[in-house]
Amino acid sequence: MDTIENRTFDELRIGDSASLTRTLAQKDIELFAVMSGDVNPAHLDEEYAKGDMFHKVIAHGMWSGALVSTVLGTMLPGPGTIYLGQSLRFLRPVALGDTVTVKVTITELDPANHHVKLDCEVVNQDRMPVVKGVAEIVAPTEKVSRPRTELPKVVLRERGRRYRALIGAASSQPPLSTAVVHAVDAVSLAGAVEAARAGLIAPVFVGPEARIRKAADSAGIDLAPYQVVPAAHSQAAAAEAVALARAGKVRALMKGALHTDELMHAVVDKACGLQAGRRISHVYAIDVPSYPRPLFVTDAAVNIYPTLEDKRDIIQNAIDLAHALGIGTPHVAILSALETIYPKIRSTIEAAALCKMADRGQITGAILDGPMAFDLAVSADAARTKGLVSPVAGKADILVVPDLEAGNMLAKQLEYLADAEVAGIVLGARVPVILTSRADGSLARMASCALAVMLAGGQLGDAGSPSLKGEQG
Structure with a gap:
């Protein structure tokens, strides 16, 4: 079994050194951000960081600096080391895929209090300096030798990543004219307006006009940019929305504050519905x-x-x-x-x-x-x-x-x-029907609209498809 062993103060000599080599991966940056709570885009967004080289140096240099602590705490002197302080200068950016080597070298030993000073240097794969500085620690006085702790495997998963890619791809298409059926509550109105602002749909609100406008006023939503088609009640709104689709005036339907079966009853109506020969x-x-x-x-x-x-x-x-x-x-x-x-x-x-x-x-x-x-x-x-x-x-x-x-x-x-x-x-049906639930979050509602856009617009372009397709092997 792999063991980890320290070197006590009495075993240390000036000039002793230890080194560690690591390659920077995206998960390292993300895990560092999760641990620290630092979500500065200069640290996490490569495109943003290109225009802010100073912050990019600090961001990826911080990861390199953390590796200095790893060497001191596990190699030289090792377990039992107490960190007193450090002074590091971040000299050069570290890009994803770069391999860095961290080296610490003992420069001073103080027997009175077991203090140790070490030069710290980090270089990249081209031997160019990335970080330089000095660390001061208290060296252990008792020998420690024990099995190396097996670290848990950490898997970082970004919820909704594919949906965001889907929404981005759909936003590049022309907005899809969409009848929003019986949107008489704030949730239905807000979901449709948010999708409109994202460039996904061009909503046409179908339902009792007074109730729609009252709900919009209560939620602080401006309906001025959007068309409202009056209908007496939910069933009438569903029938009117289907009629708009049959006439080619809208290219999709979106469920508002009505039961799914009310909307689908109008969609599947044999005489006036939207059936297209397939179930x-x-x-x-x-x-x-x-x-x-x-x-x-x-x-x-x-x-x-x-x-x-x-x-x-x-x-x-x-x-x-x-x-x-x-x-x-x-x-x-x-x-x-x-x-x-x-x-x-x-x-x-x-x-x-x-x-x-x-x-x-x-x-x-x-x-x-x-x-x-x-x-x-x-x-x-x-x-x-x-x-x-x-x-x-x-x-x-x-x-x-x-x-x-x-x-x-x-x-x-x-x-x-x-x-x-x-x-x-x-x-x-002849047009996509966007079914949303009152329990749906904003991202799910937007993704449902994006599905309709992509279905109506045909094949996804090459720029967006890899993000949506995932690993297809």
Whole structure:
């Protein structure tokens, strides 16, 4: 076992030295910021730091300076060292990927109080000085030799990173004209206006005009830049919004303060609705910080107990959304309780049939496999342990659930137990339908709007696709 051992004051000599070499990674900067609470963009934002070289020197030099403490506390003199002070000058920036070598050298020994002074120097891979200075410590007087402590593995996860990339990509598209249905409360109004200010949508508020304006006044929202289309009540607002979409006056719908079934009743109306020949379905686009790719769960909001034929359309809708977000060949896992076909569990039989439908070209644009348990769909280790060989196992992009209950529970579990952000959209109609919940945060609402923009606008450009696609290997 690796041990850590100090050198007592009596063992030290002038000229003794120790060194340590490290390479600066992004996680080092982020972890340093988390530990210190210092979120100065000069430290964390490379683009910002380019215009502020002084702060960049300080920021990355601080990391180098911290390595000086590491050498003193673990190598020379080592455990038992008491830090009295240091004076360091930060001479040169350290860029991501740079390798620095820290060296400390003893220059003075004071037997009266066991004080030690050391020259400290940090150089980069080109042997150019990065940090220079002096440290003063109290050296240990008792010998310490013990097993080196195994440090915990720290994983930093940025919640909503993919959503921010998605919103940025969608903002480069023209704003999507969107009927915001029955926005008679502050939450619905604020979400739509925030998306408008971000350049995602051009909202048209449909509903009881007096109630909309009263809610806006109470929330301090200026409706002057936006059109308001009067409708007597929530059902009338849904019907009017659908009529606007049928006439081509808006290119998306957004749920306001009304029940989902009220809005969807108007959308699926056989005479005056927005059906386009395919089963309408819902997709949750879920940004799970611990999962290396975007995750889509379908259907968890519209189709309660879908048939085999319904599931064919549900899958194709989700594949089309993945294509619009730059995922060329998504991996589709058709979920069940197990990965073998079991006649008493209907979802296993339907999963097998859906895979065969894909083989026959009835579902296109993706790689399908199922039935598959959830753990196998998202974990390659679980698949290896169970001996499952599958092109989808461990890297699923789309999770097809057996029914709405299972999908709703799965999405909520990811949101509340896996720190995921959850956005949602309805597909298969003539226009996208943005379904938001009162419990949704600002980022999820914006991401739902961005999904509609990308779906209406077609394929994502090369500049944005890598951030959204994740690691697709």
